[in-house]
Amino acid sequence: MTRSMTAYARRETKQAWGSLVWELRSVNHRYLEPQLRLPEAFRETEPALREIIRKHLSRGKVECFLRYDLVVNQESELSINEPLAKNIAKACRQIERLFPNVTPVAPLSVLEWPGVLQQQEIDLTSIHQTALAEFEQAVVSLNETRSREGLELKQFILKRLTQIEQEVSSVRAMMPALIKIQREKIVQRLEEAKVEIDSNRLEQELVLMAQKADVDEEMDRLATHITEVRRVLDVKEAVGRRLDFLMQELNREANTLASKSINADTTQCAVNLKVFIEQMREQVQNIE
Structure with missing residues (x-):
């Protein structure tokens, strides 16, 4: 079958937890060369993504971009990482002894420290499954354009x-x-x-x-x-x-x-x- 190696595909899905957008571009290449641009939270899906590409495509340079937007649930409970907050407070007291005239650190400033304020854990497993399913549909769409x-x-x-x-x-x-x-x-x-x-x-x-x-x-x-x-x-x-x-x-x-x-x-x-x-x-x- 004569399939072009030049094509473009886009796939978007919106769920309660947020949205995913896949963008795929392919151009001619001597071999199959996938290039994946993924958020850090999706790195572990890379082997499965490459397997999907090999399943549907034989040649071409394929650039795959994933954009992931998480919806912040304002009703979800917040929790404090107390061990981290205690360590920060201890460090602040040590600094105050060295610099007695320094303005004390405000509690709100401590909350802004990365990792101190925590939201309810997000179940990434189901999100990864959705990302893989949407990716395969995007590859199928890409292949249809190539055909x-x-x-x-x-x-x-x-x-x-x-x-x-x-x-x-x-x-x-x-x-x-x-x-x-x-x-x-x-x-x-x-x-x-x-x-x-x-x-x-x-x-x-x-x-x-x-x-x-x-x-x-x-x-x-x-x-x-x-x-x-x-x-x-x-x-x-x-x-x-x-x-x-x-x-x-x-x-x-x-x-x-x-x-x-x-x-x-x-x-x-x-x-x-x-x-x-x-x-x-x-x-x-x-x-x-």
Whole structure:
């Protein structure tokens, strides 16, 4: 299946304890490279998050951002961390003995010390479960977007394959006439130069010229590669690497065709082939 590696997805949920927002962005990459940006309270979910990514995606650089907003319940009971508060009070008395003229520390200032004032413990287990479920839905949504864009890339490649086939057909159609013209030109030049040459030797040279100009093998291989690209586009797994290899093979045959060109028309066909192949190659780089 042709899936693009470029996509975006967002997933938000609101619960009694607050809200979670996932944002996922993916771009093309040679391998699967997830990057997770998580609040500290969610660090322990990272292995499970990576497993979800591996379950749904094969390639691409995937950036995942989690925003977590906790609703403060004004009716919840507050408690004081007495051991910490006693230690702070003891430290304050020691400071007062060293600096007798210092204004005593107010109790409200002690309450502002991190960890002194505590709210009821939040059950992070259920929140983590919600975060994982929402994350998987976000990845599924991301994959759906990648599939839609991949379908467009597939249509683009199929269109270029048709154009390549048209160029190959043009070369096939013109080759017999071109070889005949080349043969006549060689004979004419020899006659104009009044060069005497053995008929057998002349025939050998003409056969050699025809062999050098013969591109049937290259065009056959181009047709074979085109058939294989079409087949790979319908495979139900990640196909980006295979398509990239086939683009290299198509380009190799186009280069050989260009090197064997014997007139401006075949040269132009070879140039057109290279343009179409390069256009496909650029798009293939973004296919998973």
